[in-house]
Amino acid sequence: DGGITQSPKYLFRKEGQNVTLSCEQNLNHDAMYWYRQDPGQGLRLIYYSQIVNDFQKGDIAEGYSVSREKKESFPLTVTSAQKNPTAFYLCASSSIQEILNTEAFFGQGTRLTVV
Amino acid sequence: KQEVTQIPAALSVPEGENLVLNCSFTDSAIYNLQWFRQDPGKGLTSLLLIQSSQREQTSGRLNASLDKSSGRSTLYIAASQPGDSATYLCAVRPDDYKLSFGAGTTVTVRA
Numbered sequence: 286d287g288g289i290t291q292s293p294k295y296l297f298r299k300e301g302q303n304v305t306l307s308c309e310q311n312l313n314h315d316a317m318y319w320y321r322q323d324p325g326q327g328l329r330l331i332y333y334s335q336i337v338n339d340f341q342k343g344d345i346a347e348g349y350s351v352s353r354e355k356k357e358s359f360p361l362t363v364t365s366a367q368k369n370p371t372a373f374y375l376c377a378s379s380s381i382q383e384i385l386n387t388e389a390f391f392g393q394g395t396r397l398t399v400v
Numbered sequence: 401k402q403e404v405t406q407i408p409a410a411l412s413v414p415e416g417e418n419l420v421l422n423c424s425f426t427d428s429a430i431y432n433l434q435w436f437r438q439d440p441g442k443g444l445t446s447l448l449l450i451q452s453s454q455r456e457q458t459s460g461r462l463n464a465s466l467d468k469s470s471g472r473s474t475l476y477i478a479a480s481q482p483g484d485s486a487t488y489l490c491a492v493r494p495d496d497y498k499l500s501f502g503a504g505t506t507v508t509v510r511a
Contacts, residue, residue, distance in 0.1 A: 318498075320501075325409075327404065327500075327501035327502050327503040328489070328499075330498055375444065377444075377499075381497060385431050385432055385452065385453070386432070386449070386451060387431070387497075388446055389434060389491070389493075389499055390446065391446075392443050393442055393443040394442065394443045396441070
């Protein structure tokens with residue numbers, strides 16, 4: 286089945302620890318995105334990438350880092366510099382061809398909790 | 401900066417009633433608008449995509465309209481069912497490939 290796979294589903298982080306969230310897609314999409322979702326708020330963009338080995342900061346990139354070494358993979362690292370990391374993290378992908386008809390697809394999310 | 405607003409934040413209706421969900425955006429320079437459904441603790445499922453040149457899209461009991469000039473979209477769900485209970489989010493795609501999201505409308509359909 287084509288789709289986006291995020292892992293793990295639940296993740297617990299201790300104070301001062303870096304953790305990495307995985308996102309893999311087999312849709313052959315060029316663009317990949319990371320969003321953060323907090324209760325009662327819309328999704329906020331952390332980072333996005335339109336091509337391998339290139340990525341751009343979104344609206345709330347501080348305390349996060351990403352890499353895009355392969356088209357299929359876009360891992361997100363939540364560093365110890367992120368002071369309030371408890372949230373639901375969503376990965377998405379889309380084609381960048383035919384921009385009018387470009388549809389975004391999402392993974393099932395990773396819930397990160399600081400313990 | 402594009403701002404997307406969804407009103408109301410929550411809605412409760414009896415089964416069988418039609419649902420009307422609203423989405424407004426501040427900048428009409430968009431490529432398309434997408435409606436999503438999100439169940440608790442889950443990811444987003446795409447429902448409908450409307451290109452900027454289109455006025456509406458339909459899929460089964462769902463119909464979405466777009467008035468780009470006034471910055472509005474409406475999602476209609478006919479003959480609601482308890483299984484329609486979820487949070488519905490709209491998102492617009494501006495010029496630079498990113499999506500801007502509203503906070504969503506949480507719908508409860510009472511049996």
